[in-house]
Amino acid sequence: MTESNIAVSDAPLLRTPLHALHVAHGAKMAGFAGYDMPIQYPTGILTEHLHTRSAAGLFDVSHMGQGFLIGPDHRTTALALEAMVPADILNLAPGRQRYTQFLDETGGILDDLMVTRSPDPAEDGVLMLVVNAACKDQDFAHVDAHLPANVKLIRAPHRALLALQGPKAAEALARHCPDTASMPFMSGISTKFDNIDCHVSRSGYTGEDGYEISMRVEKVERVARALMSEPEVKLIGLGARDSLRLEAGLCLYGHDIDRTTSPVEGALVWSIQKRRREEGGFPGAERVQRELRDGPSRKRVGILPEGRQPAREGSEIVDQNGAKIGVVTSGGFGPSLNGPLAMGYVDTVHAIIGAPVQLVVRGKNLPAKIAAMPFVPNGYYRG
Amino acid sequence: MSVRYTKDHEYIRIEGDTGVVGITDYAQGQLGDVVFVELPEVGKRVGKGEQAAVVESVKAASEVYAPVSGEVVEVNSALEGAPATVNEDATGNGWFLKVKLANAGELDSLMDEAAYKAYCDSL
Structure with a gap:
């Protein structure tokens, strides 16, 4: 074994x-x-x-990477970060947090991260960042290289x-x-x-x-x-x-999203606020705005295999005729779902909830359906 | 009754000219919660060291190899509905398949219980 x-x-x-x-x-x-x-x-x-x-x-x-962006005031720090990410940081209120992505010049995702604006009025101009462990050295080097002189990154090991x-x-x-x-x-x-x-x-x-x-x-x-x-x-x-x-339908960087995927393909449009969609001004904005307008060629979707057998990362997704339409990027067994589940990318024409597909596992085609995410209801506290 | 073990943590329990194959208690502990088992067709011929089955835990799929060559004469279909039996009773009700031995001499290359225990202790 x-x-x-x-x-x-x-x-x-x-x-x-x-x-x-x-x-x-x-x-x-x-x-x-x-x-x-x-x-x-x-x-x-x-x-x-x-x-x-x-x-x-x-x-x-x-193991995750923590850091602080420190500038003279919120506007300056926010605009410095907005030059690297597609989220609206400028209008992030004190003490509020957002999920976003570092993008490269072609709109590919360098990493995903959480950004929190300091709640303390005495810390106006401070943003807290949490990035993925596997990416933290590259992320912080990338941030350092793109900050204006009056905003500093302080890593927090x-x-x-x-x-x-x-x-x-x-x-x-x-x-x-x-x-x-x-x-x-x-x-x-x-x-x-x-x-x-x-x-x-x-x-x-x-x-x-x-x-x-x-x-x-x-x-x-x-x-x-x-x-x-x-x-x-x-x-x-x-x-x-x-x-x-x-x-929960959440992406694992390096698997479900990476430099080859844009946030639109990755079904992360919800994390790009209206102002940024319209104004652009972030790396890869041309591609992101084009994909928002015309639709991406492929899209991240949830997939529910029928039966009990999991389909793992790398399994091909094929249509009813056996033609390849995509690939599984995360797959396994959901203990709360009590069954197998997966996410992956399919050609956009196939990204329809409920549509039947097949997953190729060890040479056999398993029947499956495109499914809504999250797979289990989330329990976020809304007050 | 004689049981032999592979370095890949399969066991084979000899019953006449047939061997009952499964994964060891050590193996199920390493795998964690088993959620799916893929068994071969009855009648399939497997060679020593060839993939005979697949066992999937929450985190990964693992191949199960035939400890000896032979023909699959029975599979444990009960595992399809109750894969956790592999965790609960790996060497009893959690067996995978029965193989009709093609060459009983192949058993000599496998470990006996004492050798397998020493092998696991060394890992």
């Missing part, structure tokens, strides 16, 4: 500040984005996934990041950090967890209500242990993080 899709690299793996805690809790560790990360704990991915959907899961995401996700995340966190209870989805505050300074945003990547908590590296173990002692909370590994985000 052999597993086919374990990533292999010769470089020594980095460790997050919680590495020893993961090992002590029996985590199965593996390389991910250059870090030795917990894939699952002894109870397994299925249990971890379902626990996160029913209670609260604690994820160590300290001294900060760790936890995600607390699930319908009971709010009540568990509120015992340590009461002012997080009423935060709206996609907002951020500076606050204290017990007596520890942290930035908390109400966001995440599981489709559930939840938070991301950023604090100094030397404080993260205290925060993690305090949360783990809450009855609702269980440690969750990257395996369940992947199945949770797939059920």
